[in-house]
Amino acid sequence: MESLIFEKADRIGIVRINRPKALNALNRQVIDELESLLDVLEGDETLSVLIIGSDEHFAAGADIRSMVRMNPAEAKTFSFSSTLDRIANLDIPTIAAMEGFALGGGMELALACDFRIASKTAKMGLPEINLAIMPGAGGTVRTPRLVGAARAKELILLGETIDAVRAEQIGLINKVVEPNLLMEAAMEWAQKLCQKAPIALKTAKESIGGGLNCATISEAIKLESERWADLFHTADQKEGMMAFIEKRVPIYKGK
Ligand code: HXC
Numbered sequence: 001m002e003s004l005i006f007e008k009a010d011r012i013g014i015v016r017i018n019r020p021k022a023l024n025a026l027n028r029q030v031i032d033e034l035e036s037l038l039d040v041l042e043g044d045e046t047l048s049v050l051i052i053g054s055d056e057h058f059a060a061g062a063d064i065r066s067m068v069r070m071n072p073a074e075a076k077t078f079s080f081s082s083t084l085d086r087i088a089n090l091d092i093p094t095i096a097a098m099e100g101f102a103l104g105g106g107m108e109l110a111l112a113c114d115f116r117i118a119s120k121t122a123k124m125g126l127p128e129i130n131l132a133i134m135p136g137a138g139g140t141v142r143t144p145r146l147v148g149a150a151r152a153k154e155l156i157l158l159g160e161t162i163d164a165v166r167a168e169q170i171g172l173i174n175k176v177v178e179p180n181l182l183m184e185a186a187m188e189w190a191q192k193l194c195q196k197a198p199i200a201l202k203t204a205k206e207s208i209g210g211g212l213n214c215a216t217i218s219e220a221i222k223l224e225s226e227r228w229a230d231l232f233h234t235a236d237q238k239e240g241m242m243a244f245i246e247k248r249v250p251i252y253k254g255k
Contacts, residue, residue, distance in 0.1 A: 003030040006037055011048035012190045013041060016055060023060035026105045031080045038086050045254070048198060049190040050090065052113060053097035053183065058122070059106025064131065080105065081137040084112035088138075088209070091202045093193045097186040098122045099179060103161065108137040111146070114205065115189060116173035118164040119182045124172070129159035145212055147171050197236035198254040203227050 005016040015037060017024040024030075041047060062080075070078060087094060087109070096102075096110035099119035107124050110116050118124070126139050134140060135156060144152035147170045155162070155172075167173045177185040193201065207227045211220035231237050235255045243250035 001033045001037070003027075004033045004037060008047070009187075011046060011194050012187065013044075013047050013050045015050065015052050017059055018054070020056060022063065022065075023057045023101055024054045024106065025060050025063040026080065026109070027063035027066050028078070031083050034080075034083055035086075038083070038090075042086070042090065047092060048194045049092055050087075050094045051097055051183075051186045051190055052087075052094065052109065053099075053186065057100030057106075058096070058098040058102035058124075059109060060101040061104025061106050061127070062137075075136070079136045081108075084108060084137050088112040091205075092198070093190075093201060093205065095186050095189055097182050098124065098164075098173070099182055101161075104128050104135065104139075105137050108135055108139045108142070110173075111138055111142040115175075116167075117175045117177060117182065117185050117189065118167065118173050119179040120164055120176055121179050122164040122167075123161045124164070124167055125159065125161040126155050127159040127161065129157060143172070197234070197240060197250075197252040199234050199236060200231055200240075203231055 003017065003019055005018050007014050015034075017026070017030060019025060019027070019030060041050065062078075067075065067078065093115070094113040095115045095117060096113040097117055098110055099122050102110050102118070102122060102124040104127055107126055110124075126135050126143065128134050128136075128139070135143075140152070140156060143155060147155075151170050164173065164176045168176045175185065207224050210223055214220035214223065236250075236252045239252060240250045
């Protein structure tokens with residue numbers, strides 16, 4: 001891998017985009033390498049959390065130089081929405097650790113994660129409208145689900161960049177931290193998530209995602225009830241509750 005750096009610290013995977021000269025803009029190579037990495041990560045049962053970050057800038061968007069002469073068919077092939085869906089659909093929790101610019105496709109990458117933690121100095125937005133296009137990797141779909149349609153339109157139709165404090169105010173990100181504490185904060189959340197029962201995490205994630213996609217609230221509640229009851233098949237549910245009763249820390253096995 002040239003455009004991505006991957007390391008593993010115990011059960012936590014950290015992937016960093018590595019195209020500093022183009023502010024980590026996402027080109028075909030980055031996406032292909034991400035796909036190959038996902039092929040490995042999706043089957044890795046020793047991984048409990050994935051952090052996506054980069055040094056200096058998260059990603060300043062899809063690579064404009066690659067896109068400038070594309071026709072519609074090429075643009076469709078270039079769109080990396082299916083790659084970001086693979087991230088969104090990972091069984092394990094994912095955290096975007098954002099600093100510098102997180103724009104366009106870079107912001108969409110962060111939106112595909114379960115959590116977004118940003119450095120106070122981060123700048124983010126969906127500026128595609130300024131190039132006479134629009135977000136094409138989940139931005140028009142995930143943004144309104146997070147911040148509501150009016151705020152999403154503000155971001156997507158005005159195409160202005162906002163700072164991390166504003167992003168947290170509108171619910172676009174989960175947390176703002178001092179720049180030197182970004183990775184520490186992401187690791188802290190990752191370590192907390194590592195303590196939870198993996199099947200319960202996966203099921204809760206599916207229930208939230210599935211619930212948002214249901215046409216009616218009653219349909220979503222019905223699915224939630226089924227998933228909730230299914231968790232009583234797991235050894236971890238017995239362990240979690242026994243540990244409470246016996247006043248000890250649970251030891252989960254992911255079963
Ligand atoms: C290609 C990019 C790039 C991008 C920056 N660079 N963003 N190259 N694609 N998205 C390159 C610049 O060309 C430049 O290379 C180098 O990175 C440094 O950038 P500068 O512009 O000189 O830096 P600065 O003045 O600090 O401005 C930073 C910036 C600006 C505000 C982030 O670079 C910018 O506006 N970038 C474009 C942001 C954007 O529109 N993103 C959305 C893209 S569309 P050289 O070689 O000149 O030094 C998109 C679609 C998603 O993401 C949907 C996909 C399916």
